[in-house]
Amino acid sequence: MRAITVWLIAICLPAQAAEIQRVDVDYIGARYHVESETLVEAPIESVYAVLTDYEHFHRISSVFTESRVVEPIVNGAGVVYTRAQGCIIFFCQMVVRVERLELDPLSDIVAIADPELSDVKYSRAHWQLDETERGTRIRYRHEMEPDFWVPPVIGPWLIKRSLTTNGEEAVARIELLARERASAKMGAHQ
Numbered sequence: 517m518r519a520i521t522v523w524l525i526a527i528c529l530p531a532q533a534a535e536i537q538r539v540d541v542d543y544i545g546a547r548y549h550v551e552s553e554t555l556v557e558a559p560i561e562s563v564y565a566v567l568t569d570y571e572h573f574h575r576i577s578s579v580f581t582e583s584r585v586v587e588p589i590v591n592g593a594g595v596v597y598t599r600a601q602g603c604i605i606f607f608c609q610m611v612v613r614v615e616r617l618e619l620d621p622l623s624d625i626v627a628i629a630d631p632e633l634s635d636v637k638y639s640r641a642h643w644q645l646d647e648t649e650r651g652t653r654i655r656y657r658h659e660m661e662p663d664f665w666v667p668p669v670i671g672p673w674l675i676k677r678s679l680t681t682n683g684e685e686a687v688a689r690i691e692l693l694a695r696e697r698a699s700a701k702m703g704a705h706q
Contacts (some may be wrong), residue, residue: 532556651691
C-alpha cells in the first residue's frame with residue numbers, strides 16, 4: 517500500500533522542470549573556473565540529501581564510476597572519494613579525487629581535494645543552496661587545476677562542453693532524485 521501511495525504522489529507532481537539559468541566556464545592561468553546557477557523544483561532538504569549522498573553519487577551523473585565516504589561525516593566535516601570517467605570526441609580521462617568536506621546543512625557544501633591523493637593539483641567546489649518559492653536554487657562554483665594532460669588548443673573548449681553537457685544531465689537527475697525522496701517522505705507520513 518505504501519508503494520502505491522508513493523507512486524501516486526510521484527505521478528501527481530508536476531513534470532520535471534530543472535532550469536539551468538547560467539553556466540560560465542573560464543580558463544585562467546592553468547585553472548578552470550566554473551560557475552552555474554540552477555533552479556530545481558524540489559525541497560531544499562531533499563536536494564541537500566541527494567548532493568551529500570556520496571555512496572550513491574553515480575545516480576547523479578553517469579560520469580561517476582565510484583564514490584564512497586572515506587571518513588564519516590561528523591559535525592559538518594568528512595572525507596569522500598570519487599572516481600569519474602569522461603570522454604569528449606577523442607579525449608577520455610579518468611579523474612580521482614579525495615576531498616575534505618565542509619558542510620553547513622541545508623546551505624553549503626564545500627569539497628576541497630587533497631592533491632596528494634587526487635588527479636588534480638587544486639580543486640575546490642562549493643554548492644550553495646537557497647530555498648525559493650519554486651524549490652531550491654543551487655549556486656555552484658568550482659575552481660580546478662588538473663594534474664593530467666589536456667589538449668592545449670581545444671582543451672578548454674572540450675572541458676566547457678563536457679561540464680555543460682554533464683551538468684544538464686546531473687541537474688535533471690538531482691531534481692528527479694530529490695523529488696522521489698520528497699515523495700517517499702510524504703508517503704511515509706500518511
